[in-house]
Amino acid sequence: MKFENSVIDLIKKRTSTRTFEFKEIDPNLFQKLESILKDINEDAVALSGIKAKFFLSSFKNLDLKEEKKIGTYGVISGAKNYIVGIVDQDEKNAFEFGYLFEKIVLAATDLGLQTCWLGGTFKKADFEQIMELSDHEKIAIVSPLGYKKDKLRMMEMAMRKVVGANKRKPWQEIFFDKSPATPLTENEAAEYAVPLEMVRIGPSASNKQPWRVIKIGECYHFFLSRTKGYGASSFDMQLNDIGIAKCHFELSAESLGLYGEWINQSPEIGPSEWSYVCTWKAEN
Ligand SMILES: Cc1cc2nc3c(=O)[nH]c(=O)nc-3n(C[C@H](O)[C@H](O)[C@H](O)COP(=O)(O)O)c2cc1C
Numbered sequence: 660m661k662f663e664n665s666v667i668d669l670i671k672k673r674t675s676t677r678t679f680e681f682k683e684i685d686p687n688l689f690q691k692l693e694s695i696l697k698d699i700n701e702d703a704v705a706l707s708g709i710k711a712k713f714f715l716s717s718f719k720n721l722d723l724k725e726e727k728k729i730g731t732y733g734v735i736s737g738a739k740n741y742i743v744g745i746v747d748q749d750e751k752n753a754f755e756f757g758y759l760f761e762k763i764v765l766a767a768t769d770l771g772l773q774t775c776w777l778g779g780t781f782k783k784a785d786f787e788q789i790m791e792l793s794d795h796e797k798i799a800i801v802s803p804l805g806y807k808k809d810k811l812r813m814m815e816m817a818m819r820k821v822v823g824a825n826k827r828k829p830w831q832e833i834f835f836d837k838s839p840a841t842p843l844t845e846n847e848a849a850e851y852a853v854p855l856e857m858v859r860i861g862p863s864a865s866n867k868q869p870w871r872v873i874k875i876g877e878c879y880h881f882f883l884s885r886t887k888g889y890g891a892s893s894f895d896m897q898l899n900d901i902g903i904a905k906c907h908f909e910l911s912a913e914s915l916g917l918y919g920e921w922i923n924q925s926p927e928i929g930p931s932e933w934s935y936v937c938t939w940k941a942e943n
Pocket of ligand 1: 673674675676734775776777778779780781818822823824825861862863864865866896899900903
């Protein structure tokens, strides 16, 4: 996927927006994003092997009073459009879903639009009403899409505070050298310091940042460290977060001319409470 702006800048720029201007998206931008979604639905979804599809939907004819109740329990205000991610009821691969949905989020950011991943605070029934779902499908994630209002609402400020949305775990808690006992420093990560930093600053459900990476030689092994008590409901939100990490790592590495491939190595090096997900093997 090609971006107009540097993908590293886009990853740095993206933050969740919950308070939108109540205005239509520029039709040109809307069309551009629709065409990106079309490509993802036609090519990338097939490549990933998951049963998923992505659409833009609209609550266009809503009046403002109604909008407070419909869709998101009042968490989002002003957004007229949403990105909607649909999966098959039996689709378990939240990892590849997260990877693709984050690509769409970055594409929207590239077009100057704001977003907010929503996995919990949206009313499935309202979205199901406007999307034409078949019996074997469900909505996994939605994101409002539009223009950020300058002034945040109290609700948004409170939500950011509760999850510490401006904070991220330090390097030594999430990136490791050869074993989980030894933290990896930015110096040791050398040219991969930036792709790892892009993983670190990514969005995650409730900002839990469940990604862990162990570097051994040219391999970067990605693990999921599940948050205790954070049950995987009908959609595995934390596995989805590792897909976001994959997206940020791969796109930023490639933008720096660092190439490699995703392989499955299942190294037995992580603590038993982590689950292995995938490995990036860098080209020498
Ligand atoms: C998979 C996923 C699900 C999320 N679900 C919600 C949600 O239901 N409601 C919400 O307000 N924010 C949700 N968020 C947004 C996170 O709270 C947010 O990304 C995190 O706090 C970091 O803040 P930032 O996105 O501004 O960097 C979700 C994020 C992800 C990645």
